[in-house]
Amino acid sequence: xxxxxxxxxxxxxxxxxxxxxxxxxxxxxxxxxxxxxxxxxxxxxxxxxxxxxxxxxxxxxxxxxxxxxxxxxxxxxxxxxxxxxxxxxxxxxxxxxxxxxxxxxxxxxxxx
Amino acid sequence: xxxxxxxxxxxxxxxxxxxxxxxxxxxxxxxxxxxxxxxxxxxxxxxxxxxxxxxxxxxxxxxxxxxxxxxxxxxxxxxxxxxxxxxxxxxxxxxxxxxxxxxxxxxxxxxxx
Numbered sequence: 413x414x415x416x417x418x419x420x421x422x423x424x425x426x427x428x429x430x431x432x433x434x435x436x437x438x439x440x441x442x443x444x445x446x447x448x449x450x451x452x453x454x455x456x457x458x459x460x461x462x463x464x465x466x467x468x469x470x471x472x473x474x475x476x477x478x479x480x481x482x483x484x485x486x487x488x489x490x491x492x493x494x495x496x497x498x499x500x501x502x503x504x505x506x507x508x509x510x511x512x513x514x515x516x517x518x519x520x521x522x523x524x
Numbered sequence: 525x526x527x528x529x530x531x532x533x534x535x536x537x538x539x540x541x542x543x544x545x546x547x548x549x550x551x552x553x554x555x556x557x558x559x560x561x562x563x564x565x566x567x568x569x570x571x572x573x574x575x576x577x578x579x580x581x582x583x584x585x586x587x588x589x590x591x592x593x594x595x596x597x598x599x600x601x602x603x604x605x606x607x608x609x610x611x612x613x614x615x616x617x618x619x620x621x622x623x624x625x626x627x628x629x630x631x632x633x634x635x636x637x
Binding site for chain 1 (some may be wrong): 525530533558560566567568569570573613624625626627628629630
């Protein structure tokens, strides 16, 4: 479905727990990105990675961590340090030199 | 870093009329400006983009204009149809490889039949 898969679609987290959101792409894209979407605030960048084993913080990285061990995968961990994690999380990827993003279908995280 | 402002936040137009959404950016080095459409419950999808070496680009009923001097760009949708109802996001970035996009806050467009 569009070459980039996010799972799960819905996720519930208890206070104090870490949770990991999966993002896998089979598009052979070099760069991958994680955005957070809140009502009225658009898409805000959490982390991005342009190459395997390298990643950079975005605008709202506090309380999140990522890894990029494989070109196809860019998992996002929401740690207990993230005080307001309830949001819709979107993963995206793009080719080198091509700036159009392909987005995944998103994961909706809710703290219970 | 880059800052992108988008207006209006909501827009309602009669079917068949035109819709215009405007964005301003802060970084004069930005030179790539895409627009994304996000239908309810779906992922954002690229609908049109423009680079700073052109002032206007059209694709059927949608067009984007860019004013580099004023640092603003606009999305124009003509002959609107019910399926145009969605949230639209503008974005901006510098053209130096896989640079991150900075998005506007979105415009919820509603087409009134």
